[in-house]
Amino acid sequence: MILDKKIINDKEGYFIFLEGIFAILMLFIVLMAFISFSDFQNPNYDRNIHESKLVNDIMELMISESDNYSLLTFIVLILEKNNNNLNYNTKTYISSIVENFLNKLIPHKNYILVENNILNGEIIAIKGDINDASNLSSSTRNIGKYSFTLSIF
Structure with a gap:
């Protein structure tokens, strides 16, 4: 498969995409932690x-x-x-x-x-x-x- 040089050189879009995935993953982890603490019973x-x-x-x-x-x-x-x-x-x-x-x-x-x-x-x-x-x-x-x-x- 031949890669277009524009895609390889466009590092800003690639990093923005990774930052978005990382942000969603962090939000998911925080949400799961909140749910587990709120479900804690004394x-x-x-x-x-x-x-x-x-x-x-x-x-x-x-x-x-x-x-x-x-x-x-x-x-x-x-x-x-x-x-x-x-x-x-x-x-x-x-x-x-x-x-x-x-x-x-x-x-x-x-x-x-x-x-x-x-x-x-x-x-x-x-x-x-x-x-x-x-x-x-x-x-x-x-x-x-x-x-x-x-x-x-």
């Missing part, structure tokens, strides 16, 4: 939503009836039988039931279950140190006069 936000749903699901399991009573109803019956006196034996018994249930569902999570109303914030069961918690997700369910709050952290 993992802590997703984790908070997940733990919030998790604690609600666990409370639903604790209040749902299996056999004749739910777990929280069983706790209420024990408390009423003892005239809402949470002595050492009663607390140990209730704590062991709750801890057995929660440790099967969330073995790698820390939690605290509190009765807020009748027992004035008495801790029913706890695993871990809540003072070290960086994230706390809670859910509350009521049974009669009793109000139970489960928090995971």
Whole structure:
């Protein structure tokens, strides 16, 4: 193929063409970088939503009836039988039931279950140190006069 000498000598047009391609390529790279950064999701936000749903699901399991009573109803019956006196034996018994249930569902999570109303914030069961918690997700369910709050952290 014979090349025309005008095309070979016309270096300005050739460089302008390369500059245009280079500019389009740079624009494409900047656009792709912007899209990838704008699509970035905060993992802590997703984790908070997940733990919030998790604690609600666990409370639903604790209040749902299996056999004749739910777990929280069983706790209420024990408390009423003892005239809402949470002595050492009663607390140990209730704590062991709750801890057995929660440790099967969330073995790698820390939690605290509190009765807020009748027992004035008495801790029913706890695993871990809540003072070290960086994230706390809670859910509350009521049974009669009793109000139970489960928090995971």
